[in-house]
Amino acid sequence: MGCCTSRPTPPTGEEAHAAAIPIPPNSSSIAAINAPNNTHSRSASHVSAHSQRAGSTSSRPNKPLRPPSPVQRCPPERALAPWTPTQLAREREAFFDTRVTGDPAVWNALKIICEMLRAGDVSGAQGVMDAVGLTCPTGRIKSEKPARGAVREGERRKGGVFDEQGRGYDIPGWVVGDPDDLVEEPEMGDGGEKGVESDGESDEDEKGKGREGEVVKVRARLSDKGIDVVVEVGIEQKVRLLVKRLQDKSGGKKMRLLYLGKILKEDQSLRDQGWQEGHVVNALVFE
Missing domain, CATH: 1.20.225.20 (Ub domain-containing protein, DC-UbP/UBTD2, N-terminal domain)
Known part of the structure; x- marks a missing residue:
């Protein structure tokens, strides 16, 4: 006669590997993959528990998105005059x-x-x-x-x-949406600010004529498939080039990259945005 103590059976190699792969689509998996590779196994139990809750989403009221409705004016509580x-x-x-x-x-x-x-x-x-x-x-x-106060019961x-x-x-x-009462930008002289760089930059422009820096391997996890794609890019090159190379390997779909919960700006480099080699970035893929 003795007390029985149950212990969880350690997962097999295949089970551990499967648990480390996030179950798209859900917001918790976004947070889980914005971490170094050696943290994936620790987040596996969180992802598994989250997948059990995700099923309740389909039972909530939900309608397809519609185009935004017109906005008559800039918010008076924030704008003393119409914005540019x-x-x-x-x-x-x-x-x-x-x-x-x-x-x-x-x-x-x-x-x-x-x-x-x-x-x-x-x-x-x-x-x-x-x-x-x-x-x-x-x-x-x-x-x-x-109109006033918090939402009442x-x-x-x-x-x-x-x-x-x-x-x-x-x-x-x-x-x-853009308010209808927006005003035009003030006139700028010849010495005004320069325009924003065009999205149509060539790869040669992205390389910065030799300023690409150390070439590193970047691992991105695709939200639509839950698989990892690895590409090489210069640490000083802009994220826009990284997106292009990921698109070339994933069917050309649109995507946005996130790292540590923040959207990566495509006109800045990985280094400028704090990315560390070995960390995984999240690729939000959409049609």
Whole structure:
């Protein structure tokens, strides 16, 4: 007669390998893969537990995304006078940089979704929504709260987005669409600021004529397949070139790269954005 103590059976080699691969699509897997390779095994149990919760997402109210509705004016609580396009872009950046509630990875995904909706790419925005497990009960991500005060018990807001844990994310209309009362930029003389670099830069421009730096191997995990793709790129080269090479190996689909929960800026290098060799980046893939 003795007490029986059960212990979990250690996973076999094949089981451990399978557990280390995230189960797309969900937002928790985004956080899990933005870590060095040696942390994957420790996150396996978290991914497994999350996959059991993910099934509840399909039971929540959800409608396909629709184009953003018109925005009549700049928000009076933030704008003393109508914004210029440059001021609007600055305010949008500030909005996403100052979010303190919810999941940072979800906010990064929502930033991409808003950019796509403004560009008219509704299907691409829907693909990102599905990839990170977000739902939208009305089909419009713009949130409309009661005029004053917090949401009272029994009173529902209109619009908005929810993550897999049921947390709501409020997005003002001016973040999704351009207000109708925007004013033109002031005239700039010959000594004004130079334009932004064209997205159509050639590989030779990206290399910076020999300033590509040390060539490193970058491992990216694709959200649509859950597989890793490895490409080589110069540590000083812009992320835009890394995206191009990943697209060449993954069927040419659109993608955005995330590292440690932040969107990688395509006009900056990996080194400038703190990437460390051996770390995995997340590739949000969409149609």
